[in-house]
Amino acid sequence: AEAQISVWLRRKSDRFASPYKLRTAGEHPPGFGKSPNSSMKTLPRPLSDGELHELKRWNTPTIYNGWEQITRHDPGRDGFNLEPVRDYMPQMGPMAGYAVTVVCQPGNPQHKQKNPGAWSEYRRYLAALPGPKIVVIQDLDKPNLYGAFWGEVTSNFHRALGCVGTIIDGGIRDTDEMTAAGFKALARGTAVGHAHSCPVRWGVTVEVFGRKIKPGQLIHADKHGFLAVPFGEESRLLEAAKFMDSGECRTIIEAARDTAGRTPEEICAALDRAGTAFKQAAKKRFGRKGEW
Numbered sequence: 001a002e003a004q005i006s007v008w009l010r011r012k013s014d015r016f017a018s019p020y021k022l023r024t025a026g027e028h029p030p031g032f033g034k035s036p037n038s039s040m041k042t043l044p045r046p047l048s049d050g051e052l053h054e055l056k057r058w059n060t061p062t063i064y065n066g067w068e069q070i071t072r073h074d075p076g077r078d079g080f081n082l083e084p085v086r087d088y089m090p091q092m093g094p095m096a097g098y099a100v101t102v103v104c105q106p107g108n109p110q111h112k113q114k115n116p117g118a119w120s121e122y123r124r125y126l127a128a129l130p131g132p133k134i135v136v137i138q139d140l141d142k143p144n145l146y147g148a149f150w151g152e153v154t155s156n157f158h159r160a161l162g163c164v165g166t167i168i169d170g171g172i173r174d175t176d177e178m179t180a181a182g183f184k185a186l187a188r189g190t191a192v193g194h195a196h197s198c199p200v201r202w203g204v205t206v207e208v209f210g211r212k213i214k215p216g217q218l219i220h221a222d223k224h225g226f227l228a229v230p231f232g233e234e235s236r237l238l239e240a241a242k243f244m245d246s247g248e249c250r251t252i253i254e255a256a257r258d259t260a261g262r263t264p265e266e267i268c269a270a271l272d273r274a275g276t277a278f279k280q281a282a283k284k285r286f287g288r289k290g291e292w
Contacts, residue, residue, distance in 0.1 A: 045098075045130060046234035047218070052132065054238055055096045058245065060222045065248075066241030069286040071233055079227050082210030085167070087223040088175050089184045094222040095165045097132035101206045101215045104170065105140040106147030106195035115198075122199040123161065131162030134219045138206035139170025142188070147195025150185060152177035159183050167219070167226055169208035186221055243285060251278040 047055075055063060068075035102122070105111060111118070126133070135158060137149055150172040158166075165184030171191035172178065178185055188209075205214050211228060213219075218229040218237075229237060255274035259267050282288060 047238070051238050052096050055220060055241070056094050058241055059094055060220050060224045060227055062245050063220045063237065063241050064227050065244040066237055066239075067227060067229060067233065069240045069244065069282060069288050070236045071230065073230055079229065080211065081208070081225045085169075085186050085188065085209045085225055087184075087186050087221075088172065088190075089165075089179050090223040092179070092182075092184045094220060095134060095184045096218070096220045097134040097164050098130070099136045099213050099215060099217045099219050099228070100126060100129060100133045100163070101202060101204055101213060102135060102137045102149075102199050103140060103201040103204065103206060104137055104149050104197060105200055106149065106170070106191075106197040107141040107144060109196040111200050112196055112198050118198045118200070122202055123157065125202060126158070126163070127161050129162075131164075133161075133163040134221070135163055135166040135168075136206055136208055136213050136219070137166060137168040137170060138208055139168065139188075140200070142169060145171040145189050145191050147171060147193050147197050148173040148191040149194070149197045150174075150178065150187070151194060152181070155181045155183035155185075165221070167208055167221060184221075186226060240286065244282070247278050247281050251275070251281075 064075075064080065067079065071079070073079060115121075139145075139149070148171040149168060150166060152174040155166075155174070155178040159181050163183070165186075166172075167186045169188050171189050172185050172187045173191055173194070175185070175190065203215050205212055207213075209225075211226075213228045214231075217231065218234045220227045220229070251274040252271065255267075255270040258270070262270070
């Protein structure tokens with residue numbers, strides 16, 4: 001049995017570094033999901049619960065400002081959504097968690113016919129993963145919206161399994177009921193029905209709103225959009241965001257608001273000095289010029 005599991009894991013292992021296992025509908029290793037003490041529940045996380053809670057105190061643009069100081073990627077093209085996305089619960093504020101990736105296709109009835117147990121299998125996979133979790137869904141029907149993956153029922157059982165919200169490049173419905181469940185949603189649109197919604201694949205790389213996201217990536221999202229933090233860049237994110245936010249308040253913003261009795265030339269000179277001070281502080285801390 002151990003040899004069978006080893007072979008299965010080698011065949012199905014994700015080519016990207018991720019703490020989540022590749023999962024395809026109808027296939028799983030022997031005994032998967034049967035043990036309440038699955039090792040997936042105890043995988044080390046790059047951030048503590050306290051740090052994740054702190055991340056939620058800032059909006060996503062502030063988190064981005066910190067991330068661009070520490071990333072090895074292009075902050076002008078990477079990490080964030082490249083297409084418009086709507087936050088249907090902006091009053092709930094930002095959400096932060098780790099990506100659980102799913103592919104769906106509500107317009108295709110064959111998926112349910114081929115795997116009638118997909119929902120049950122997917123829930124057991126989901127339950128075994130550590131949270132907090134944000135479910136990131138690619139809808140293969142794009143650009144059409146034949147049906148909603150999300151509604152009152154799905155949001156409630158996902159909430160029960162440690163999910164705080166979703167980013168879906170597809171449809172949702174029952175938005176008031178989803179809000180009442182405490183489940184946040186960023187989506188492409190709404191739909192009246194659910195059509196033939198079910199999870200088709202999960203634990204795979206997905207593409208939503210022009211951005212590819214891998215299972216287990218740290219996600220921060222709010223009414224502005226989302227940031228998918230590349231693996232290995234999580235640990236300094238909170239420190240960098242706090243530093244940049246404090247630096248803005250004590251330099252550029254202070255100079256922009258302390259204008260009483262000053263001439264336009266004096267205000268511009270003060271803003272130049274503040275920008276220089278902010279830039280120097282960021283360069284000293286991160287080796288980069290900062291936002292200004």
